[in-house]
Amino acid sequence: MIVVGGGVAGLTTAVVLAESGHRVRVWAREPAERTTSAVAGGLWWPYRIEPEPLVGAWALESLRVYEELAARPEETGVRLVEGVHRGTRLDELGEWAARVPGLRAVADGLAARLPLIDMPVHLAWLRERFARASAARWGSPGAMSGAGTVEEREVTDLAAVPAGVVVNCTGLGARALVPDPAVRPVRGQLVVVENPGITTWFTSVDHFSDASTYFFPQPYGLVLGGTAEEDAWSLEPDPAIAAAIVSRCAAVRPEIAGARVLAHRVGLRPARDAVRLERQLLPDMGVPPAGARSGARGRVLVHNYGHGGAGVTVAWGCAREAAGLVGPAA
Incomplete structure (x- = not known):
């Protein structure tokens, strides 16, 4: 299986898949420290992302993970920090807001203690967690067809990626790669x-x-x-x-x-007008679809992109949904 894209969406998805028993490689056009994810301010909060009902569930699932990771801030890059969203009201937000611990109205907006993520540290930690998860099942990174590795590879055609399962986490790159002009x-x-x-x-x-x-x-x-x-x-x-x-x-x-x-x-x-989390089939390349769902015809392509300004906020929720679209490990 190959995850295409090495930002927060791609690395988090690779972690979830590897920890579910899949043999996973990551192909990235550039190193994580040069992705949009590395530039992000890193505050957990749904911002410029749709559709809101789904976003709320993905965000809350990610919030639970970040609250756990905040116990090890030097390692994971995640801290819980107090702050204020000035000019924001609870009645302007979706149902998800009522489930954010400690979110409360104050004189000029909403206050909360939320995850604030040092993205360069967090991306490096995700990469290391991915390598550890793969090594635990498949041996040292690079063994067993490169499981646990992150390679700098330019992809110009998803159908040409040599894997039974391809997961597309290319962010803005999906505009030309899919191609998807909605991005x-x-x-x-x-x-x-x-x-x-x-x-x-x-x-x-x-x-x-x-x-x-x-x-x-x-x-x-x-x-x-x-x-x-x-x-x-x-x-x-x-x-x-x-x-x-x-x-x-x-x-x-x-x-x-x-x-x-x-x-x-x-x-x-x-x-994008809505995050794309979708499973479809790719043409068979004439090789056994290793890693594909048992009984599936052809090869599997799963899309996970279009996260707008909230890629960090929904990373774990979207990664787990993408893993569900891939299916269980063989």
């Missing part, structure tokens, strides 16, 4: 500054504007945001946008104004 970029720009002592996160999001205000305290600095520019493809940071981000955040916490800038980041969220 489109939503550009997000961030600024990382030295943390002047801020220990809580903050968001203020206007869903009718491409500009928002948020800051997340991470071990490597304070992440400031942000933007949500529809159909914008540029990965180059815009100095004017960066200055506006810092200004908006400093209006909330004045000490941010004098913080030294450490880095600028840009990521393209893989938006």
